[in-house]
Amino acid sequence: MANMSHNNLNAKLVLLGDMGAGKSSLVIRFVKGQFLEFQESTIGAAFFSQTLAVNNATVKFEIWDTAGQERYHSLAPMYYRGAAAAIIVFDITSTDSFERAKKWVQELQKQGNPNMVMALAGNKADLEDKRKVTAEEARIYAEENGLFFMETSAKTAVNVNDMFYEIAKRLPRAQTSQNPAGMVLVDRPAEGSRSSCCA
Amino acid sequence: MTTDSNSSSSESDDQNPNSNIDQSLDAIENQLASISMSSHPPTATSLDEDVVDEENEEEEEEEEVEEEKLVSSVNGSLNEEIVAAQAKVDSIEHEQHIETNCKPGSSSSSFAWRDTTEAEPPLSPSSSGYAGERGSTSGGDDDDIGEVEHDGVLGQWVSGKRHPDEDDASVSWRKRKKHFFILSHSGKPIYSRYGDEHKLAGFSATLQAIISFVENGGDRVKLVRAGKHQVVFLVKGPIYLVCISCTEEPYESLKGQLELLYGQLILILTKSVNRCFEKNPKFDMTSLLGGTDAVFSSLIHSFSWNPATFLHAYSCLPLAYTTRQAVGAILQDVAGSGILFALLMCKHKVISLVGAQKASLHPDDILLLSNFITSSESFRTSESFSPICLPRYNPMAFLYGYVHYFDVDTYLILLTTSSDAFYNLKDSRIRIETVLLKSNVLSEVQRSMLDGGMRIEDLPVDPTSRAGPMYPHLGLPRPATDSSGRIRDAHVGIGGPAGLWHFIYRSIYHDQFVASEFSAPINSSRQQKRLYRAYQRLYSSMHDKGMGPYKTQFRRDENYVLLSWVTQDFELYAAFDPLADKALAIKTCNRVCQWVKNVENEIFLLGASPFSW
Numbered sequence: 001m002a003n004m005s006h007n008n009l010n011a012k013l014v015l016l017g018d019m020g021a022g023k024s025s026l027v028i029r030f031v032k033g034q035f036l037e038f039q040e041s042t043i044g045a046a047f048f049s050q051t052l053a054v055n056n057a058t059v060k061f062e063i064w065d066t067a068g069q070e071r072y073h074s075l076a077p078m079y080y081r082g083a084a085a086a087i088i089v090f091d092i093t094s095t096d097s098f099e100r101a102k103k104w105v106q107e108l109q110k111q112g113n114p115n116m117v118m119a120l121a122g123n124k125a126d127l128e129d130k131r132k133v134t135a136e137e138a139r140i141y142a143e144e145n146g147l148f149f150m151e152t153s154a155k156t157a158v159n160v161n162d163m164f165y166e167i168a169k170r171l172p173r174a175q176t177s178q179n180p181a182g183m184v185l186v187d188r189p190a191e192g193s194r195s196s197c198c199a
Numbered sequence: 200m201t202t203d204s205n206s207s208s209s210e211s212d213d214q215n216p217n218s219n220i221d222q223s224l225d226a227i228e229n230q231l232a233s234i235s236m237s238s239h240p241p242t243a244t245s246l247d248e249d250v251v252d253e254e255n256e257e258e259e260e261e262e263e264v265e266e267e268k269l270v271s272s273v274n275g276s277l278n279e280e281i282v283a284a285q286a287k288v289d290s291i292e293h294e295q296h297i298e299t300n301c302k303p304g305s306s307s308s309s310f311a312w313r314d315t316t317e318a319e320p321p322l323s324p325s326s327s328g329y330a331g332e333r334g335s336t337s338g339g340d341d342d343d344i345g346e347v348e349h350d351g352v353l354g355q356w357v358s359g360k361r362h363p364d365e366d367d368a369s370v371s372w373r374k375r376k377k378h379f380f381i382l383s384h385s386g387k388p389i390y391s392r393y394g395d396e397h398k399l400a401g402f403s404a405t406l407q408a409i410i411s412f413v414e415n416g417g418d419r420v421k422l423v424r425a426g427k428h429q430v431v432f433l434v435k436g437p438i439y440l441v442c443i444s445c446t447e448e449p450y451e452s453l454k455g456q457l458e459l460l461y462g463q464l465i466l467i468l469t470k471s472v473n474r475c476f477e478k479n480p481k482f483d484m485t486s487l488l489g490g491t492d493a494v495f496s497s498l499i500h501s502f503s504w505n506p507a508t509f510l511h512a513y514s515c516l517p518l519a520y521t522t523r524q525a526v527g528a529i530l531q532d533v534a535g536s537g538i539l540f541a542l543l544m545c546k547h548k549v550i551s552l553v554g555a556q557k558a559s560l561h562p563d564d565i566l567l568l569s570n571f572i573t574s575s576e577s578f579r580t581s582e583s584f585s586p587i588c589l590p591r592y593n594p595m596a597f598l599y600g601y602v603h604y605f606d607v608d609t610y611l612i613l614l615t616t617s618s619d620a621f622y623n624l625k626d627s628r629i630r631i632e633t634v635l636l637k638s639n640v641l642s643e644v645q646r647s648m649l650d651g652g653m654r655i656e657d658l659p660v661d662p663t664s665r666a667g668p669m670y671p672h673l674g675l676p677r678p679a680t681d682s683s684g685r686i687r688d689a690h691v692g693i694g695g696p697a698g699l700w701h702f703i704y705r706s707i708y709h710d711q712f713v714a715s716e717f718s719a720p721i722n723s724s725r726q727q728k729r730l731y732r733a734y735q736r737l738y739s740s741m742h743d744k745g746m747g748p749y750k751t752q753f754r755r756d757e758n759y760v761l762l763s764w765v766t767q768d769f770e771l772y773a774a775f776d777p778l779a780d781k782a783l784a785i786k787t788c789n790r791v792c793q794w795v796k797n798v799e800n801e802i803f804l805l806g807a808s809p810f811s812w
């Protein structure tokens with residue numbers, strides 16, 4: 001269970017949000033530095049990993065990009081269970097997606113890990129002229145619910161890396177990670193046999 | 200069963216002479232009335248430029264095809280004489296061979312190639328439920344209007360729903376040759392191949408009215424014929440599936456396609472979706488299938504190129520025996536640790552697969568699984584972990600599938616019952632990958648893709664002498680340079696020995712099939728689709744419970760000579776030049792069978808198959 005060795009931290013991060021909000025686009029921007037105009041709808045969940053250096057430590061994010069399609073909603077716990085951080089994504093041009101985001105926040109508050117770092121991402125910030133959700137109302141909602149909020153654009157890359165850095169900084173440091181709760185960080189079996197995949 | 204007039208037919212006696220059903224049928228016919236099949240609209244002006252353009256393209260292609268065929272027929276007949284001369288040498292023992300293989304199981308006649316249509320003049324249309332293709336009379340005869348042509352190999356086919364803007368009032372929608380619908384028992388649209396489901400609510404309600412009317416009478420409607428259209432129904436609890444087609448495919452084939460469509464739905468949602476209808480009969484299921492259009496349209500597309508959809512068998516990528524063994528060994532190795540099934544696939548072909556303990560994988564599940572994965576771009580982006588239901592294994596429950604692409608075409612599927620096995624499966628994949636890289640399997644897979652499968656031009660004259668591991672690929676040197684003992688040189692570009700054009704061999708014991716590569720004159724995708732449909736009809740006539748089962752069939756029409764041979768061990772379907780000599784064709788079939796047996800190590804997955812346990 002040693003998720004922290006020296007200054008290295010493994011952190012499971014899950015992205016939740018309505019279909020088409022831009023979860024995959026944000027992850028692909030962060031991990032591969034790319035953007036696709038036509039990003040296909042995710043099936044189940046896709047797994048990525050990316051390492052960040054923050055304050056002379058490294059954080060290895062193990063990212064679950066979940067599918068926003070309705071049929072996968074009931075399976076979400078499978079992916080957010082044990083997550084240290086969550087990004088709840090909505091599309092600033094869709095009020096429905098904002099409502100959906102609030103539902104995810106509620107679910108995580110009920111079911112998730114209480115120490116989970118939660119970020120609210122108002123994505124597609126480049127589509128200012130189609131905006132339906134104001135930055136103000138999203139910020140107020142985020143503050144009330146203990147999330148930090150950023151408006152992002154996977155297309156122009158605005159605030160994408162910043163958001164992941166911010167999460168990395170807010171992750172509980174060494175002391176908390178050794179608490180018995182053990183849910184802050186990734187909970188993986190057979191830790192020792194995995195050496196090859198981290199190379 | 201089916202009737203040929205413009206009337207409904209249902210499973211039992213037609214005791215419902217009733218105005219209601221007639222009205223419903225009228226409604227359907229009205230909606231279909233303008234779907235004219237007989238020919239191109241001579242002046243297909245305006246309205247839908249898309250459709251017109253594509254039709255013109257098809258027409259051009261058609262003309263090309265006809266020319267090609269003419270040339271090859273002429274050559275083909277010359278050709279046969281050459282073959283006849285060469286083939287005499289080994290004829291006798293092969294005839295003995297075919298006799299002994301046919302005897303067991305056939306009660307009355309020891310060995311009879313059933314000669315059903317040969318006597319008919321070559322251009323006569325169909326009889327006895329076997330419709331000859333009439334491709335030359337009307338352009339676009341067998342193709343769905345606007346369907347992007349695809350040669351099944353290069354994969355330029357466009358995924359996703361096409362023409363979502365259409366509804367049942369659009370001219371273009373009515374002209375489509377093959378519609379598929381899924382609807383709920385309350386008449387709510389769930390899926391439509393063409394057009395937006397929601398705009399087709401009225402049409403859906405009409406279909407629902409027909410089905411439930413007959414159902415209420417304690418009966419079940421299976422097939423309605425309306426002029427050139429067949430409307431095939433499949434009822435699966437609260438879910439109704441309907442195919443409206445004027446492709447002249449046999450009822451059994453269309454029904455099989457609906458079964459697969461249903462299976463695909465179950466793979467995505469499991470059968471527990473029925474509970475939603477118990478709670479709310481008017482439940483709208485479309486939202487549960489969001490983002491899956493590409494999966495269904497690619498499955499429907501495979502109904503016109505992938506023989507697995509009617510053979511209910513899977514096919515393997517040709518590989519050296521030791522290579523496939525190596526893959527099987529590493530898959531077997533990981534399969535113990537919580538993995539139910541492990542499959543390594545290249546496109547829709549199996550490289551190797553294993554099942555834990557006694558678990559067995561049905562070929563239809565393999566088809567639906569690989570269709571689901573290859574048609575969803577999402578799996579290519581990154582490794583993923585998704586709920587997947589195998590309808591033949593257990594339609595009620597999800598398994599969890601780990602999917603990882605090693606390269607553009609080659610992917611690994613690990614299926615487990617445990618929803619938190621991701622990291623285990625990821626570790627297993629890393630172990631598998633290491634072995635595959637070390638033993639060069641992935642590059643051999645790539646090479647096999649380039650080399651292709653069995654080519655009829657390579658059919659050895661005397662297959663018995665050409666067996667053995669001395670040849671690297673399918674018992675053949677490549678590139679083929681030797682001319683001794685092979686008649687390839689005499690047949691370059693003209694369709695192979697004795698006018699053999701193509702074959703499909705299905706090994707019953709292995710649940711697998713192998714199809715030869717397409718070569719001249721079956722070059723165009725249009726020709727391939729026509730041959731595919733001919734095989735489909737042949738298959739269903741061989742398996743017709745009413746008339747069959749046949750042991751052998753020999754059919755000649757203006758397009759081909761088709762020969763089929765069904766034994767306890769295998770089924771062979773072969774297409775020859777329409778002028779091919781019958782005795783020679785039979786001999787050639789024997790050689791094909793011998794050839795397949797000689798190289799079965801390379802073309803089939805042997806031993807490790809869970810089916811044989």
Ligand SMILES: Nc1nc2c(ncn2[C@@H]2O[C@H](COP(=O)(O)OP(=O)(O)OP(=O)(O)O)[C@@H](O)[C@H]2O)c(=O)[nH]1
Nearest residue numbers: 019020021022023024025037042068124153154155
């Ligand atoms: N203009 C703009 N478009 C974006 C942005 N992010 C994503 N998109 C587009 O929005 C569409 C949906 O994006 P995805 O990343 O697939 O959305 P998702 O949340 O992963 O959707 P699901 O996988 O179905 O849950 C794609 O066509 C993207 O190109 C953005 O920042 N700006």
Ligand SMILES: [Mg+2]
Nearest residue numbers: 023024041042
């Ligand atoms: Mg996505």
